[in-house]
Amino acid sequence: MNNQLTNVKGDEYPNSLDHAMDMIYEPKKIIHILNIDNFFPELFELCFPTVERYAKKHGYEINLITERKFPEWHINYEKMQVWEDGKDADVNVLMDADVLIHPMMKDFAFIVPPTHIGFNDNYFMRTKFRVVNRSHEMDFVRDQRNIGVASNLVVAHKSTHCVFEPLDITPEEGRKICTVREGDIDEYTISHNVAKYGLKYCGITWEDWMRNFLVHTGTGDKDLALRMATSTLEKWKKRNWKSFYPQGYDISQVYTQEELNSEYNDTNFVIPQERIIV
Numbered sequence: 001m002n003n004q005l006t007n008v009k010g011d012e013y014p015n016s017l018d019h020a021m022d023m024i025y026e027p028k029k030i031i032h033i034l035n036i037d038n039f040f041p042e043l044f045e046l047c048f049p050t051v052e053r054y055a056k057k058h059g060y061e062i063n064l065i066t067e068r069k070f071p072e073w074h075i076n077y078e079k080m081q082v083w084e085d086g087k088d089a090d091v092n093v094l095m096d097a098d099v100l101i102h103p104m105m106k107d108f109a110f111i112v113p114p115t116h117i118g119f120n121d122n123y124f125m126r127t128k129f130r131v132v133n134r135s136h137e138m139d140f141v142r143d144q145r146n147i148g149v150a151s152n153l154v155v156a157h158k159s160t161h162c163v164f165e166p167l168d169i170t171p172e173e174g175r176k177i178c179t180v181r182e183g184d185i186d187e188y189t190i191s192h193n194v195a196k197y198g199l200k201y202c203g204i205t206w207e208d209w210m211r212n213f214l215v216h217t218g219t220g221d222k223d224l225a226l227r228m229a230t231s232t233l234e235k236w237k238k239r240n241w242k243s244f245y246p247q248g249y250d251i252s253q254v255y256t257q258e259e260l261n262s263e264y265n266d267t268n269f270v271i272p273q274e275r276i277i278v
Contacts, residue, residue, distance in 0.1 A: 026059070027059075027090035027091060027109065028061075028088065028089045028091075029060045029061065029090060029092075029093070029109060030061045030062070030063050030085070030086050030091070030092050030093065031051060031055055031060045031061070031063070031093045032063045032065060032079075032081070032085060032092065032095065033048075033062065033063070033065065033095050033096070033097050034065045034075075034076070034078055034079050034097065035064055035066060035097045036065065036066055036068060036075060039097065039219075040097070040098070040219055040222065040225075042222075042226060043097070043217065043219065043222070043229055046226070046229040046230065046233065047098055047099060047100050047217070048097070050100045050102070050233075051095065051099070051101055053101075053103050054101040054102075054103055054105060057103055057262075058107040058109075060091075060093070063082075063085050063086075065078055065081050069081055070166075073171050073174060074182050074183050074185050074186075076151075076183040076184070076186040077174075077185050077186055077189070079151060079164075079186045080164060080165075080167075080186065080189060082164040083161075083164040083165055083166055089158070089161075090109075090157065091108065091155070091156070091157055091158075092155070092161060092164065093108055093153070093154070093155050094153070094154040094164070095152070095153050096151070096152040096153070098216060098225060098229075099152060099153060099214065099215065099216050099217075100214070100215045100217070100232050100233070102213040102214070102241060104213065104255075105213040105214055106254065108155045109155075109157075111202070111204055112155045112156075112157065112202055112204070113157075113200075114157040114160075115159060115160070115200055116157075116160065116201055116202050117154060117155060117160045117163050117199050117200075117202075118155035118156075118203065119149050119150060119154045119201065119203070119204065120150065120152060120203065120204045120205060120214070120216065121150035121152065122147055122148055122149055123148040123150070124146050124148060125146050125147055125195075126146060127148070127180075128148055128178065128179060128180045128184055128188075129148065129178060129179060129184070129188050130176065130177055130178075131177070132173055132176045132177055133173060135168075136169075136192055136196075139192060139195045139196040140192070140195045142195070143194070143195035143198060145194075145195070147191060147194055147201070148191045149187055149190045149191045149194060151186045153204060153214070153216070154190060162193055162196075162197050163190055163193045163194060163197070163199060164190070164193070165189075165193050166189065167189050167192070174188075209245065209246055212235075212241075212244035213244065215228065215229075215232045217229050217232075
């Protein structure tokens with residue numbers, strides 16, 4: 001059985017910002033990135049500037065999580081700091097530090113409806129987790145979807161902020177759950193909340209061509225991650241971003257004229273000299 005179900009599309013839905021535009025205030029939006037002890041700085045210097053540019057374009061604040069608040073848990077569980085840090089935001093985006101975003105990627109608040117959460121990848125929950133808590137087991141049984149959520153990119157509106165709620169079990173119980181990697185406890189937490197609250201979901205990049213705008217390198221093979229990040233930036237510099245869309249695709253249905261004329265249409269990415277591929 002293939003436990004990696006990528007290119008999540010989810011339910012059909014209308015433009016999510018039809019709701020946001022009815023607000024009488026500017027939505028507060030935050031991108032949260034875990035980067036404790038300056039992990040893998042060579043990759044971070046390639047990825048983070050693309051996130052900064054994207055955040056500036058779409059009006060996101062950036063919250064770098066650099067200190068531990070759950071020291072008894074695996075370090076990946078620190079992603080649950082979003083629960084507290086993002087409680088006053090209208091949109092929260094949890095993103096890994098090894099993600100690159102093209103500036104012409106649409107605002108996540110447009111893609112994910114206010115009734116849903118959004119993520120890029122999922123899998124069958126029971127292929128990675130052993131549920132050791134009776135209450136949690138009942139949540140998964142009742143939900144029946146068996147959804148495991150990859151935490152490299154998770155988007156939630158205020159109405160679905162409960163997806164980041166910390167676990168109600170002890171760290172000792174938590175260490176018995178993950179059957180593949182102990183560090184997957186953050187994904188178990190998110191997956192359990194999806195089941196517990198019956199959250200609807202949708203994808204962020206559900207077609208392969210959409211992944212030209214959003215790249216997750218991973219860090220299991222550091223040399224490969226650096227090559228992937230550098231080659232992505234090179235591709236973004238050399239190719240017009242409009243060429244990433246399928247032939248015949250009407251981008252006027254996706255972008256406003258103001259966006260098409262904006263400074264972000266110029267993808268002049270800065271690549272550290274030592275990273276340039278010759």
